[in-house]
Amino acid sequence: xxxxxxxxxxxxxxxxxxxxVLSAILVVSSRNPLHSAFALLVSFLAVAGLFFLxxxxxxxxxxxxxYGGGIMVLFLFVIMLVNLHRLQDAKIYGMQWPAALLLAVLxxxxxxxxxxxxxxxxxxxxxxxxxxxxxxxxxxxxxxAWQLYQQYLLPFEIAxxxxxxxxxxxxxxxxxx
Amino acid sequence: MPPIxxxxxxxxxxxxxxxxxxMALLVAGSIGRGIGGRMxxxxxxxxxxxxxxxxxxxQGQATMGAPILAGMFVLDGFALYWKVLFLVATALTVFxxxxxxxxxxxxxxxxxxxxxxxxxxMMLMVSGFNLVSIWISLELMALSSYILVGYFxxxxxxxxxxxxYFILGALSSGIMLYGISLxxxxxxxxxxxxxxxxxxVAVLQGDLLSxxxxxxxxxxxxxxxxxxxxxxxTPDVYVGAPTPVTGYLAVASKAAAFxxxxxxxxxxxxxxxxxxxxxxxxxxTLSMIWGNIAALTxxxxxxxxxxxxxxxxxxxxxxxxxxxxxxLWALMFYLLxxxxxxxxxxxxxxxxxxxxxxxxxLDDYAGLARRAPFLAACMLIFLLALTGIPPTGGFFGKVYxxxxxxEAGWTWVAVIGVLTSAISLYYYMAVVVQMYFxxxxxxxxxxxxxxxxxxxxxxxxxxxVILGLLPGIFVNLAKSSILPLAWNLL
Numbered sequence: 001x002x003x004x005x006x007x008x009x010x011x012x013x014x015x016x017x018x019x020x021v022l023s024a025i026l027v028v029s030s031r032n033p034l035h036s037a038f039a040l041l042v043s044f045l046a047v048a049g050l051f052f053l054x055x056x057x058x059x060x061x062x063x064x065x066x067y068g069g070g071i072m073v074l075f076l077f078v079i080m081l082v083n084l085h086r087l088q089d090a091k092i093y094g095m096q097w098p099a100a101l102l103l104a105v106l107x108x109x110x111x112x113x114x115x116x117x118x119x120x121x122x123x124x125x126x127x128x129x130x131x132x133x134x135x136x137x138x139x140x141x142x143x144x145a146w147q148l149y150q151q152y153l154l155p156f157e158i159a160x161x162x163x164x165x166x167x168x169x170x171x172x173x174x175x176x177x
Numbered sequence: 178m179p180p181i182x183x184x185x186x187x188x189x190x191x192x193x194x195x196x197x198x199x200m201a202l203l204v205a206g207s208i209g210r211g212i213g214g215r216m217x218x219x220x221x222x223x224x225x226x227x228x229x230x231x232x233x234x235x236q237g238q239a240t241m242g243a244p245i246l247a248g249m250f251v252l253d254g255f256a257l258y259w260k261v262l263f264l265v266a267t268a269l270t271v272f273x274x275x276x277x278x279x280x281x282x283x284x285x286x287x288x289x290x291x292x293x294x295x296x297x298x299m300m301l302m303v304s305g306f307n308l309v310s311i312w313i314s315l316e317l318m319a320l321s322s323y324i325l326v327g328y329f330x331x332x333x334x335x336x337x338x339x340x341x342y343f344i345l346g347a348l349s350s351g352i353m354l355y356g357i358s359l360x361x362x363x364x365x366x367x368x369x370x371x372x373x374x375x376x377x378v379a380v381l382q383g384d385l386l387s388x389x390x391x392x393x394x395x396x397x398x399x400x401x402x403x404x405x406x407x408x409x410x411t412p413d414v415y416v417g418a419p420t421p422v423t424g425y426l427a428v429a430s431k432a433a434a435f436x437x438x439x440x441x442x443x444x445x446x447x448x449x450x451x452x453x454x455x456x457x458x459x460x461x462t463l464s465m466i467w468g469n470i471a472a473l474t475x476x477x478x479x480x481x482x483x484x485x486x487x488x489x490x491x492x493x494x495x496x497x498x499x500x501x502x503x504x505l506w507a508l509m510f511y512l513l514x515x516x517x518x519x520x521x522x523x524x525x526x527x528x529x530x531x532x533x534x535x536x537x538x539l540d541d542y543a544g545l546a547r548r549a550p551f552l553a554a555c556m557l558i559f560l561l562a563l564t565g566i567p568p569t570g571g572f573f574g575k576v577y578x579x580x581x582x583x584e585a586g587w588t589w590v591a592v593i594g595v596l597t598s599a600i601s602l603y604y605y606m607a608v609v610v611q612m613y614f615x616x617x618x619x620x621x622x623x624x625x626x627x628x629x630x631x632x633x634x635x636x637x638x639x640x641x642v643i644l645g646l647l648p649g650i651f652v653n654l655a656k657s658s659i660l661p662l663a664w665n666l667l
Binding site for chain 2: 110111114115117118150151152153154155158159161162164165166168169172173
């Protein structure tokens with residue numbers, strides 16, 4: 001019991017992390033598009049769990065709302081509307097998949113080796129930074145809003161232009177003339 | 178970080194006006210039967226001109242080189258130079274597009290709207306002073322380009338190009354963003370000056386996290402400038418896209434990516450100069466060799482120009498490699514000249530293009546000197562400039578770049594540059610041979626309708642020659658625009 005209390009956060013981290021990675025692998029390896037979609041949902045939720053563990057509550061809830069909710073529904077609509085049955089017997093990997101796998105493993109190995117060697121200073125691991133504005137303790141949502149509308153106001157506005165372009169693009173390419 | 182003062186937003190007015198014109202075109206395009214092609218083109222030219230005037234005006238209002246809007250945005254001579262260049266390149270693209278869109282029978286409103294929004298992204302990007310604002314502006318530009326590439330949606334080639342560009346572009350953006358996140362992990366900042374400060378400490382400690390971070394960031398940037406080995410998308414996308422869009426990608430998009438590559442490398446990653454010079458040298462060499470050798474076997478002129486664009490990315494990277502003031506203005510001068518001769522070459526392809534992709538293969542250029550002497554003469558100037566032969570802007574551009582590399586002690590890269598330029602003579606001159614020394618069965622003169630397009634081609638040819646005869650004026654322009662800048666390297 002003591003072991004669980006002391007290492008609870010770490011255990012939960014490994015649980016969610018493993019879930020996120022395994023379901024992500026399922027997304028690309030499954031032949032049934034519906035299975036892929038549900039594996040993706042699990043992956044999104046596991047990542048939301050990781051955000052909760054880091055005390056980024058706002059991000060976690062948005063992750064569930066936007067990705068787990070909105071994006072998932074869109075995927076399911078597409079699977080429903082587009083006839084995807086032929087995917088069952090189509091080849092889902094190209095010729096180069098062994099090379100791609102090798103490169104991916106090498107890349108993951110390299111990044112893990114580098115990250116394992118980094119000494120993160122304790123201040124950066126503290127969750128207090130996520131809930132304070134100028135030293136005053138507030139909620140996580142307020143802290144995010146403060147950052148977004150103060151320091152990151154310009155990128156925030158550019159992002160709205162970006163979403164407009166995405167919308168125009170979808171209409172332009174999908175409209176029947 | 179002090180809060181943002183409301184008057185700081187006035188300094189964004191050129192970008193806001195340009196985006197507003199883009200959105201107005203979108204609305205005009207969806208009312209009733211939509212806006213006519215010529216009308217939309219005229220409106221976008223007005224928008225571009227207004228933005229150009231405002232860019233110069235805001236420059237006088239701002240404190241040069243002082244970051245504003247919470248450190249996200251900066252107005253300096255460097256940004257001014259590029260913004261004017263992007264606006265000129267976009268205006269020329271508009272001239273190139275009018276007849277092409279009309280003949281293709283596609284709606285004009287959305288096309289010009291996306292063109293203006295992509296340019297807005299470039300202008301925001303080159304003034305970006307923080308990796309967050311730079312990345313999101315880059316994405317604004319890229320997303321607009323993906324749609325423009327696929328704009329001719331009833332052509333398979335255009336669909337294929339758009340999909341390839343989108344998937345590979347999204348992958349490269351992801352890699353870049355991952356690199357940025359690692360840099361943030363290593364330095365706790367994304368503002369370029371602070372990043373340089375943190376990295377100079379990290380270098381001393383032999384930090385590996387920031388090394389992986391900047392390499393991934395650089396990979397994303399190399400993809401955008403289509404440098405080998407991150408160039409695989411270029412030939413298919415350039416061939417499949419509507420030709421005016423190809424010209425826009427080859428010129429404005431590439432110039433914007435180079436501008437931001439230089440800003441990030443020179444201002445943010447300055448302490449790592451010894452490390453990134455090695456990477457840039459390797460990428461530049463590979464691009465020059467690969468681009469020029471692959472171009473040798475092409476029979477399609479658009480595809481040949483795509484490989485030539487990869488090779489040119491290699492030459493231009495030499496200016497980055499030099500990591501000096503000379504390298505910087507050489508790069509700026511070269512991209513100025515490159516804008517005119519490359520857009521001119523694509524303009525000529527557009528004028529010759531007919532249904533069934535005629536005008537794209539080398540054989541379509543046979544006997545052009547007799548069928549359209551003016552066009553052949555202009556194309557000759559552009560091809561000479563692409564090779565780097567006087568009296569064109571391409572010659573001095575290359576001389577300055579090679580000189581900058583040699584001055585910085587990278588003689589072997591410059592030698593490869595000269596050798597590969599010699600190789601490029603073969604495939605550029607193949608077009609000249611077709612135009613002037615081959616006869617075609619068809620001898621009827623090519624109809625010279627579309628006066629706007631012909632004027633644009635003529636303008637490009639004249640500017641290319643002026644840049645070759647009086648390079649000093651433009652070099653001084655580039656030099657003066659980097660002067661008030663606090664470059665960490667220089």
